[in-house]
Amino acid sequence: MQKFTTFTGKPAPMFEPNIDTDQIIPKQFLTRIERTGFGAFLFYDWRFGSNGTPNTDFVLNQPRYSNASILVAGMNFGCGSSREHAPWALLDYGFRAVIAPGFGDIFYNNSLKNGLLPIRLDEPTVATIAENSHRVAEYTLTINLESKTVSDEHGLNVGFDIDEFSRQCLLNGLDDIALTIQHEAAITAFEARSGR
Amino acid sequence: MKTLYDKIWDRHLVHSEAGKPSLIYIDLHLIHEVTTPQAFEGLRLAGRKVRRPDLTFGTVDHAIPTKNRDLPFNDPIAAQQVETLRENCREFGIPLYDMDRIEQGIIHVFGPEQGLTHPGMTIVCGDSHTSTHGAFGALAHGIGTSEVEHVFATQCLQQVRSKNFRINVDGELPFGVTAKDVILGIINEIGMNGATGHVIEYSGSTIRDLSMEGRMTVCNMSIECGAKAGLIAPDPKTFEYIEGRQFAPNGEAWDAAVENWKVLSTDADAIFDRSVDIDATSLEPFVTWGTSPDLSVKVTGSVPDLSEARDENEVKSYERSYRYMGIEPSQKIDEIAVDRAFIGSCTNSRIEDLREAAKVARGYSVSDRVNAMVVPGSMQIKKQAEDEGLAKIFTDAGFEWRDAGCSMCLGMNEDILAEGERCASTSNRNFEGRQGRGGRTHLVSPSMAAAAAIAGHFVDVREWRFKE
Ligand code: SF4
Numbered sequence: 143m144q145k146f147t148t149f150t151g152k153p154a155p156m157f158e159p160n161i162d163t164d165q166i167i168p169k170q171f172l173t174r175i176e177r178t179g180f181g182a183f184l185f186y187d188w189r190f191g192s193n194g195t196p197n198t199d200f201v202l203n204q205p206r207y208s209n210a211s212i213l214v215a216g217m218n219f220g221c222g223s224s225r226e227h228a229p230w231a232l233l234d235y236g237f238r239a240v241i242a243p244g245f246g247d248i249f250y251n252n253s254l255k256n257g258l259l260p261i262r263l264d265e266p267t268v269a270t271i272a273e274n275s276h277r278v279a280e281y282t283l284t285i286n287l288e289s290k291t292v293s294d295e296h297g298l299n300v301g302f303d304i305d306e307f308s309r310q311c312l313l314n315g316l317d318d319i320a321l322t323i324q325h326e327a328a329i330t331a332f333e334a335r336s337g338r
Numbered sequence: 339m340k341t342l343y344d345k346i347w348d349r350h351l352v353h354s355e356a357g358k359p360s361l362i363y364i365d366l367h368l369i370h371e372v373t374t375p376q377a378f379e380g381l382r383l384a385g386r387k388v389r390r391p392d393l394t395f396g397t398v399d400h401a402i403p404t405k406n407r408d409l410p411f412n413d414p415i416a417a418q419q420v421e422t423l424r425e426n427c428r429e430f431g432i433p434l435y436d437m438d439r440i441e442q443g444i445i446h447v448f449g450p451e452q453g454l455t456h457p458g459m460t461i462v463c464g465d466s467h468t469s470t471h472g473a474f475g476a477l478a479h480g481i482g483t484s485e486v487e488h489v490f491a492t493q494c495l496q497q498v499r500s501k502n503f504r505i506n507v508d509g510e511l512p513f514g515v516t517a518k519d520v521i522l523g524i525i526n527e528i529g530m531n532g533a534t535g536h537v538i539e540y541s542g543s544t545i546r547d548l549s550m551e552g553r554m555t556v557c558n559m560s561i562e563c564g565a566k567a568g569l570i571a572p573d574p575k576t577f578e579y580i581e582g583r584q585f586a587p588n589g590e591a592w593d594a595a596v597e598n599w600k601v602l603s604t605d606a607d608a609i610f611d612r613s614v615d616i617d618a619t620s621l622e623p624f625v626t627w628g629t630s631p632d633l634s635v636k637v638t639g640s641v642p643d644l645s646e647a648r649d650e651n652e653v654k655s656y657e658r659s660y661r662y663m664g665i666e667p668s669q670k671i672d673e674i675a676v677d678r679a680f681i682g683s684c685t686n687s688r689i690e691d692l693r694e695a696a697k698v699a700r701g702y703s704v705s706d707r708v709n710a711m712v713v714p715g716s717m718q719i720k721k722q723a724e725d726e727g728l729a730k731i732f733t734d735a736g737f738e739w740r741d742a743g744c745s746m747c748l749g750m751n752e753d754i755l756a757e758g759e760r761c762a763s764t765s766n767r768n769f770e771g772r773q774g775r776g777g778r779t780h781l782v783s784p785s786m787a788a789a790a791a792i793a794g795h796f797v798d799v800r801e802w803r804f805k806e
Contacts, residue, residue: 158654158658159651159652159654160530160531160630160655162630162769164748164767164769164770164771164772165769168771169748169749169750169772170750172372172400172401173372173401173415173416173418173419173750174419175375175376175379175418175419175422176376177376177379187770187771192775192776216651216654217531217651218530218531218534218564221531221564222466222561222767222769223465223466223767224464224465224466224480224481224482225372225373226373226376226482226483226484229482244531246531246534247534247566248466248480248482251481252484252485255482255484255485256484305359305498306357307357318484318488319384319386319487319488319491319492322361322488322492322494322496323491323492325352325353325361325494328352328353328361329352329353329361329363329492329493329494332363333363333493336349336363338363338365338393
């Protein structure tokens, strides 16, 4: 997994509630058997018209948000299907973090496991960040996972919560399968004890 | 003083230490073609094996066609995905119930039907509707592909304990009101993320009175209010459903299993982090009108206007839904015309669902303006429905009768809505584009979907004139 320590990038605002994984990566792309290349299909039905031409009013198609790397979204982002293709698509497109007031559980987990940092902040703060990214030219945010803060150059500096284990995994790029395998003896003992 | 969830958790705890997620043992891992190829590839790259292929079972459902199965797939990429699953199952020694098998079906229909799903188990699958299996008192939830790989390699998952949420439903369900309406009513009440971070236990007389099929419908949609899982304590009905199925224990092992399952219930004095009471007698058939499953109204109602939105976020959802769904505030539900009807999906494709829909369809014809199809949840259900004469009722009425699969629940195969088409669907998600780009989905029960197909618009199935 890709490490995450500190990161400075341009936010793109999609401050709408309940953006589900069917929107993030529509089903017609789920037949692919690779892990890479999903960025081209991110938000496909919103990004492109039915004839495949870009929708100019969609936020990621606006020149000022080209090379955005932090997504600023509304509550319950990533609800719905368990498809890990959603964080794969966001990462492949160039996003490193998503800031929202809340996330779908499975999406949140899937993101952590891929080095895409999901950050929960209260709704007014997310609204402010969305507003700033819209209003302030060349607006950037700095995310520091060591200090668990999000800041900008205009006085914003807020802390966020993340469980310590996930934080360590991200900071060090740890593979959690390898971590579990360290408990091989406990797993075998459990199987013996419970007759599995 | 423990909840059912706590008890199942405790029974599966392999390892725990402060400040870290716990290691939980997984009893049953169900797999399908869409969320596994990258996980198998990960195993190969790391030189790892599937630790317990004997606890892993696969079938194909999401991307496969539901007709002309003897012909090659029209979609070569989907064909490759299915072929990849076959090769992976062969390489790693996992039993696969492929398209030529009577057991083949939607993964969450397949598990219970084959007797793989037992009370007290932990069950995972790379699919969010794994919560279905909670109907048997199993702790079952969807996982992503990284976690699929993790379970392959270790038969365990790193988990943080969820909170406990009790939803108590009491009272007799009025005529024409089904398990689907119970869960749509619950989601309407608590909202689309109302149970995030929680495991729901459904209890109360209404839940006890539901058949196993009905209980599966309720648990299936737990994820639509954000829950990690949904649970119903097992009872004699549960045991009766499992007994005699292919993978059910038998002989002495059966008796021992039942003894073990009987103790699986929440202690009387257990404390829930949250509870909600629902009065079943006040429920009616529900129809969703928006693009999230919580945006529903009773069939006798109309599309709500903005003044009914509970907060700023709901205002945004309402506005977006009006636009996308092509409907107006205050429009009466029974005046909304439909172009398509879909009876199927892991929510409502079991034999009881098909019987309910067939009762409505008997002696009628599908409206000229509607294209309707019935997609059984498994090939076994398909056969049973044919033997019971249900298939004939459907085909006589002009419904298409298909082979088993997910089909238009998510439209990964050719079964999709065209832009702007409106569908009465028994599935579980009405998100934008879920059934096809620009398609408009209204979630309903099987009998409501059948009635809409025949009438050409939504109707109150409680007033249906059933024919013998
Ligand atoms: S029927 Fe629909 S919800 Fe159920 S497993 Fe298939 S795609 Fe998922």
